[in-house]
Amino acid sequence: MFRKVFKIGLSLAVIGLIVFVGLLVTDGKEDITLQKPSDTAMMSAERGELLLGLAGCVNCHTDVKNDGAVLAGGRALETPFGTFYAPNISSDTANGIGNWSEEDFVRALRHGRRPDGANYFPAFPYVAYTRMTDGDMLAIRTAIMARPAEAGPNKPHDIGFPFNQRWTMRFWKLLHFDAGTFENDSAQSAAWNRGAYISEAVAHCGECHTPRWPSGGLKRGAWLSGTANGPEGEMAPNLTQDEDTGLGGWTDPDLAFLLTDGLKIDGDVVGSVMYEVVEHGTSKLPEDDIAAIVEYLKSLPPVANPDAPSAQGF
Ligand code: HEC
Ligand code: HEC
Numbered sequence: 660m661f662r663k664v665f666k667i668g669l670s671l672a673v674i675g676l677i678v679f680v681g682l683l684v685t686d687g688k689e690d691i692t693l694q695k696p697s698d699t700a701m702m703s704a705e706r707g708e709l710l711l712g713l714a715g716c717v718n719c720h721t722d723v724k725n726d727g728a729v730l731a732g733g734r735a736l737e738t739p740f741g742t743f744y745a746p747n748i749s750s751d752t753a754n755g756i757g758n759w760s761e762e763d764f765v766r767a768l769r770h771g772r773r774p775d776g777a778n779y780f781p782a783f784p785y786v787a788y789t790r791m792t793d794g795d796m797l798a799i800r801t802a803i804m805a806r807p808a809e810a811g812p813n814k815p816h817d818i819g820f821p822f823n824q825r826w827t828m829r830f831w832k833l834l835h836f837d838a839g840t841f842e843n844d845s846a847q848s849a850a851w852n853r854g855a856y857i858s859e860a861v862a863h864c865g866e867c868h869t870p871r872w873p874s875g876g877l878k879r880g881a882w883l884s885g886t887a888n889g890p891e892g893e894m895a896p897n898l899t900q901d902e903d904t905g906l907g908g909w910t911d912p913d914l915a916f917l918l919t920d921g922l923k924i925d926g927d928v929v930g931s932v933m934y935e936v937v938e939h940g941t942s943k944l945p946e947d948d949i950a951a952i953v954e955y956l957k958s959l960p961p962v963a964n965p966d967a968p969s970a971q972g973f
Pocket of ligand 2: 941
């Protein structure tokens with residue numbers, strides 16, 4: 660009996676090892692062939708600045724609480740797995756990304772991979788950014804390079820074993836990550852597609868407003884239906900059209916007003932994390948982009964999520 664159990668156990672271990680080694684071997688660094696827009700204005704520092712704010716890069720990579728320099732990193736990001744410290748992504752060549760090639764930069768955002776081939780933790784929301792176009796990524800890079808180099812050193816993450824093991828991220832990626840640019844849905848209007856691109860790829864509304872599995876992966880079936888365990892312990896409301904807990908009761912102007920001025924329908928200022936999204940991101944967008952986001956949000960089928968806070972604002 661014992662021998663039989665031992666043999667089965669050994670076979671399973673061998674199979675496990677083969678699968679494991681197989682996966683290790685297949686986890687290579689992606690080749691990047693850049694697809695640059697023909698209109699160079701699309702990659703200008705000015706456009707990049709808008710995207711840098713809208714994508715939250717400045718929010719996460721600046722330690723505002725401790726008066727840190729812009730993009731010099733150091734902001735603590737509390738998660739159920741421990742505290743991540745956003746690194747320095749300024750143009751500094753020692754601690755920042757001043758030495759990175761365009762390909763290195765695009766690979767990081769599109770594939771969640773470091774220039775040396777190691778995987779990033781998804782606390783860096785590349786799950787969303789992967790949907791951005793090369794042109795938009797490179798515009799962000801132009802803006803970063805045009806800003807001053809900040810020498811601030813990087814702070815190691817404070818995460819316990821086994822979550823601090825980067826190599827485990829290759830398995831996480833297999834489960835929860837699908838690299839590739841946003842694809843237009845031809846059944847929808849141009850404005851809807853623009854709104855979906857801004858919301859899903861750039862402004863990554865889903866990273867905060869979608870519930871997660873215990874593994875930290877997004878529950879895509881409950882897209883944007885809110886979560887009680889949002890960023891930095893804050894609750895992120897249900898953004899679907901659910902009448903009771905979602906945005907069902909918000910009119911188009913209500914939503915546009917929140918995105919441009921940060922005021923909710925009850926007249927309160929929206930909470931801190933979302934306020935940053937508005938202040939550095941959506942408030943700077945032209946009217947037609949705001950209308951596009953609203954059209955996208957209004958199209959979300961209602962999802963009742965009893966675990967999420969209500970978006971009614973009362
Ligand atoms: C929610 C917070 C958050 C946002 C938003 C965010 N990042 Fe990060 N970023 C991180 C964290 C945390 C890491 C470290 C990941 C790791 O160690 O695996 C990181 C890592 C990086 C790195 C790798 C730096 C290095 O030294 O290897 C780059 C480049 C980067 N981010 C660029 C960006 C850009 C560009 C944006 C906006 C498009 C952005 N990040 C938005 C949290 C964030
Ligand atoms: C960094 C995390 C984060 C991101 C990114 C984010 N949100 Fe939020 N959002 C929040 C949190 C947290 C709240 C709750 C704030 C509060 O309690 O007042 C919120 C509140 C809101 C509300 C108000 C609902 C209510 O009843 O209070 C709306 C609408 C909203 N977000 C829409 C969006 C849209 C659209 C996007 C993408 C363009 C987005 N959010 C991106 C975290 C985020």
